[in-house]
Amino acid sequence: MHVAVLSDIHGNRHALDAVLADADDRGCEEIWCLGDIVGYGADPNGCCAAIRQFATVCLAGNHDLVAIGTLSSAEFTPDAAAAAAWTRDELRPEHREWLAGLQPSGSAQGCALAHGSPLHPIWEYVLSNEQAERSLEAFDEQVALIGHSHVALSFAKAGLDPVQLARRDDGDEVLLGARRWLLNPGSVGQPRDEDPRAAWLELDPVEGRAVWHRVRYDVEGAARAIRDARLPPSLADRLQFGR
Template sequence: MQVAICSDIHGNRHAFAAVIAAAREAGVDEMWCLGDLVGYGAEPDACVALADEHCALVLAGNHDLAVTGALSLEDFSRGAALAARWTQQTITPDTMEWLSELSPEGTRQGIGLFHASPRDPVWEYVLSNLTAELCFDSTDFRVSFIGHSHVALSFTREEGEPASGTTRRAGTELDVSVHEWLINPGSTGQPRDGDPRAAWLLLDIDAKTAVYQRTEYDIAGAQAAIRAARLPDSLAERLQYGQ
């Protein structure tokens, strides 16, 4: 069984549609989304519609929870809060209801799925070996997928050894048949690891391999949508730099 895993779409229809097309071309059986369908980008309704049509599982991210009112906007940066308020005022009632039904954690095929981390599915950024170590201690899943940080990376822990991890580039293949793993596919809609291409991951459940992917998309189109919506220009500018 082949699965495409993506995260942090952030209202970027152009990136999400490109990843869906690439995943279809790769012959995947399912798509899983680890949350933050909305926030920052200017096409939230379209992203939710794509997820509803193509994803077998979708988690709630902190930006999704902010838009539905489950989280206070006081906990967000100025740009994130502005985008969340704009999204609240723009999306359809059906989109709002759809987002309201999502959870920040789940499981499929015996794999742990969390928007942020096993310890804190909503807010925790897993960017250090120490945080990864604590996350491994907090879950019974041997393999978990996480999002939230917008950085493609992975951490692993061999029995009797401390956790270790690194960022990952397109084409890197992980053997997840042994050891414990925390794997972040990177952000589809707003990468922050210096590569502006949409990030996702191809998981082969039978072969127990995970391969990092990057897909070109119409960055200018996504930027134009943000500017047309009069969202902060920084949200458009950063897309071309992957920052």
């Protein structure tokens, strides 16, 4: 079974449509979303509608929870808080209700799922070996899928050996084998690894294989939509640089 693992869409329907088309072309049978469907981009309703239609598994991210008022935006930068307030006003009632029913962690097909980390599912960015070591103690499955950092990464641990961290590029493939893993697909809608292409992860949990993919999309169209919505210009500017 091939699964497309998506995270951090952030209201960027241009990027989401490109990823969904790529996943379909590659024969993915399920879509798993690790949260932050809404956030910085100008089409929160379109992204909610698409994920509701296609995703078999979906988590809530911190931006989703702030947008519906479950969490405060006090931890956000001023631009992120402004986008959250705009998104809160834009969200249709049916999407708001749907987001309110999502959780920030879960499991599927023998994999642990968390928006942030298995230890702190909402807010923790797992970017270091030390954080990965702690997270690996917080779940029993062999593989945990995480998002939130907007960076395509893997953390692998074999027995008592130290955790191995790797940044992941387009086409990188790992065989899961007997090691334990934290896998981050990167961000669909706002990558932060200096690659502006939309990121996603192709996972075969039965064969034990994972492949990272990057997809070109209409960055200028997504940026123009942000500017037209009068969201903070920096949210549009950063898309072309992937940071």
